[in-house]
Amino acid sequence: ELKVEQNPLFLSMQEGKNYTIYCNYSTTSDRLYWYRQDPGKSLESLFVLLSNGAVKQEGRLMASLDTKARLSTLHITAAVHDLSATYFCAVDIDLTGTASKLTFGTGTRLQVTL
Amino acid sequence: NAGVTQTPKFQVLKTGQSMTLQCAQDMNHEYMSWYRQDPGMGLRLIHYSVGAGITDQGEVPNGYNVSRSTTEDFPLRLLSAAPSQTSVYFCASSYFPSNYGYTFGSGTRLTVV
Numbered sequence: 001e002l003k004v005e006q007n008p009l010f011l012s013m014q015e016g017k018n019y020t021i022y023c024n025y026s027t028t029s030d031r032l033y034w035y036r037q038d039p040g041k042s043l044e045s046l047f048v049l050l051s052n053g054a055v056k057q058e059g060r061l062m063a064s065l066d067t068k069a070r071l072s073t074l075h076i077t078a079a080v081h082d083l084s085a086t087y088f089c090a091v092d093i094d095l096t097g098t099a100s101k102l103t104f105g106t107g108t109r110l111q112v113t114l
Numbered sequence: 115n116a117g118v119t120q121t122p123k124f125q126v127l128k129t130g131q132s133m134t135l136q137c138a139q140d141m142n143h144e145y146m147s148w149y150r151q152d153p154g155m156g157l158r159l160i161h162y163s164v165g166a167g168i169t170d171q172g173e174v175p176n177g178y179n180v181s182r183s184t185t186e187d188f189p190l191r192l193l194s195a196a197p198s199q200t201s202v203y204f205c206a207s208s209y210f211p212s213n214y215g216y217t218f219g220s221g222t223r224l225t226v227v
Contacts, residue, residue, distance in 0.1 A: 004156075030211065031211070031212060031213065033215055033216070035218075041220075041221075042204065042218045042219060042220045042221055043157075043204070043218045045215045045216070045217075048213065048214065048215045050213060088156060088157070090157075092212055094211065096164075098144070098164045098165070098210055099145065099162065099164040099170070099210065100145070100210065100211065100212060101159060101162070101172070102147070102159065102206075102212075102216060103159070104149075104156035104157040104158075105156055106154060106155060106156040107156055
């Protein structure tokens with residue numbers, strides 16, 4: 001059974017600082033995603049990572065994927081208060097030729113303080 | 115606006131009552147799925163569908179029923195609500211393979227008393 005572990009579960013950081021959220025998963029994946037969720041809201045897609053060595057950046061966020069280590073990271077550069085949210089990684093595995101299963105990590109709640 | 119529409123946004127049920135959570139998408143996605151989100155547990159897959167007439171169980175299917183009569187709609191039925199089903203429910207859809215990611219609905223917050 002696929003397990004997806006994120007750490008830390010909670011992260012309090014000051015504005016302007018850098019930090020990394022880690023996502024480890026237990027079996028070979030076909031795709032990996034990062035989502036953002038604000039309180040009481042739905043999930044917003046941040047990144048889709050499809051292959052080993054993939055790196056994507058959007059603003060102060062950068063995501064990478066190492067399929068050999070079964071590890072993805074979400075790096076935050078010079079954090080600002082607007083980045084406060086819960087971040088989820090999710091691993092997608094093809095079950096058949098027409099279906100896949102998405103498994104989520106437990107999420108990392110990020111709080112950026114002044 | 116194209117996307118995934120869920121109704122209702124909020125619902126309170128009494129134990130033993132039944133109800134249907136609605137989900138509709140207008141992106142012609144083959145794949146649709148239902149998740150529940152509970153504090154500290156991320157999102158867990160309840161049921162999924164790869165096309166009209168085809169459904170399968172996910173990680174936590176007990177107490178829920180689904181059907182898919184059209185590409186657009188994927189309702190989730192609670193047969194006899196229990197307090198353990200108090201949760202936030204999200205519907206998601208995507209193409210297969212999901213190389214562009216999944217699109218999530220706005221969620222339904224369900225409380226069973």
